[in-house]
Amino acid sequence: xxxxxxxxxxxxxxxxxxxxxxxxxxxxxxxxxxxxxxxxxxxxxxxxxxxxxxxxxxxxxxxxxxxxxxxxxxxxxxxxxxxxxxxxxxxxxxxxxxxxxxxxxxxxxxxxxxxxxxxxxxxxxxxxxxxxxxxxxxxxxxxxxxxxxxxxxxxxxxxxx
Amino acid sequence: xxxxxxxxxxxxxxxxxxxxxxxxxxxxxxxxxxxxxxxxxxxxxxxxxxxxxxxxxxxxxxxxxxxxxxxxxxxxxxxxxxxx
Numbered sequence: 001x002x003x004x005x006x007x008x009x010x011x012x013x014x015x016x017x018x019x020x021x022x023x024x025x026x027x028x029x030x031x032x033x034x035x036x037x038x039x040x041x042x043x044x045x046x047x048x049x050x051x052x053x054x055x056x057x058x059x060x061x062x063x064x065x066x067x068x069x070x071x072x073x074x075x076x077x078x079x080x081x082x083x084x085x086x087x088x089x090x091x092x093x094x095x096x097x098x099x100x101x102x103x104x105x106x107x108x109x110x111x112x113x114x115x116x117x118x119x120x121x122x123x124x125x126x127x128x129x130x131x132x133x134x135x136x137x138x139x140x141x142x143x144x145x146x147x148x149x150x151x152x153x154x155x156x157x158x159x160x161x
Numbered sequence: 162x163x164x165x166x167x168x169x170x171x172x173x174x175x176x177x178x179x180x181x182x183x184x185x186x187x188x189x190x191x192x193x194x195x196x197x198x199x200x201x202x203x204x205x206x207x208x209x210x211x212x213x214x215x216x217x218x219x220x221x222x223x224x225x226x227x228x229x230x231x232x233x234x235x236x237x238x239x240x241x242x243x244x245x
Contacts, residue, residue, distance in 0.1 A: 043245050062173055062237055065221040090244060102245055122245065129244040130218070130237070132174035144175040147243030150216040150223050 010078065012087040012105075014071040016061045016131065021091050023103045030085040031107030037114040041122065043102030045095045053138040059092040059101065062130035066090070073124045083108040083117035090131060165190045168230065170198060171237040176215070179207040189230060195219070196226040202238060215240050 012029050027040045045057045074086045085107040095101055104121050108114035125131075127148045136142040169184050177183050187201040195217045202212035216223050216239040219230065223239070230236070 060174055062171070062218075062239070064235075065218055065237065068221050125244045127242070128223075129242055130173070130239050131242060131244040132240060133243050134174070144178075144240075145243045147241035149214060149241045150239060 009084045009107075010086075011071055011074040012085055014067065014074045014086075014088050016063060016066040016070065016090045016092055018091070018093050021089055021100045021103045023100065023105065026087045026089065026103050026105040030087050030105045032084065034109060035084055035107040036109055037111040038105070038107045039111075039114040039118050040106075041102070041104040041118050042100050043122075044098045044100050047097035049135060052135075054097060054135055055138045056094050056096050056136040057101070058094045058134040058136065058142075059090075060132050060134075061090070061092045065130050069129050070125065073121055073128065076124070077106075077117040077120040080120060081108070081116040082113040086117060086121065088121055088125075090125070090129065092131070094136075166232050168198070168232075168234065168236055170202060171235070173237070174240045176208060176211060176238055176240050179211070180205065181207070193230045194226060195224050195228045195230060198230060198236060198238075199226065208238075211240070212238060 009032060023040045023042045027038060031038050047054055070088055074088050077086055083106050087105045089103050091101050104118050106114045106117045128150050132144060134142050134144045165188055168187050168189055170187055171184050172180055187198055189197055198217055199212050202208050218237045218239055219234045
């Protein structure tokens with residue numbers, strides 16, 4: 001990942017990667033002495049969905065655009081909530097449960113902006129990040145999960161939530 | 162006489178699998194908009210009924226149907242997204 005040198009505030013990192021994610025490492029990169037709250041969210045591949053046993057999730061991204069969208073979302077989260085630093089990384093490739101697929105690390109002076117910023121990033125990336133997943137089941141079948149159409153932001157929530 | 166131009170549209174996820182290609186070529190007339198890309202893709206046998214509801218990105222940004230398309234734009238058809 002590309003880390004902005006010397007940055008303890010702002011968007012520390014925002015990217016889509018094929019590499020394994022390490023939440024603790026990311027958390028260590030955010031925050032200054034004025035930040036009293038740091039928060040780490042990890043999204044993990046679940047072993048079931050709608051009553052079916054999931055053996056693997058295959059994630060695919062539109063790489064050039066996805067990095068830009070993630071960075072936009074992270075920047076918006078900072079400006080809307082007053083959080084001081086964010087790092088967000090989404091993994092792609094074939095991931096088995098309980099592999100970490102998403103990490104969001106946030107630092108803020110107080111707890112409320114930290115929670116708000118973390119929530120904002122996750123909710124917005126589900127609506128806008130050009131990334132898809134195909135669920136593979138224990139019985140050998142698979143399907144692309146339905147989701148959110150970015151052209152219609154008021155569409156119903158993703159079916160996998 | 163107005164000259165048209167060819168653009169390449171990137172496909173992802175379910176669209177890519179259905180079309181059997183990661184990109185499709187589309188012919189547009191001068192002055193074409195996002196709507197024309199959508200209509201052209203909807204005529205592709207594998208994408209009929211799907212392109213109409215997908216989003217379209219020009220140069221990494223989602224664009225409404227009336228946005229103009231120009232030569233050299235990076236164009237992508239974006240199926241419903243499902244991050245997390």
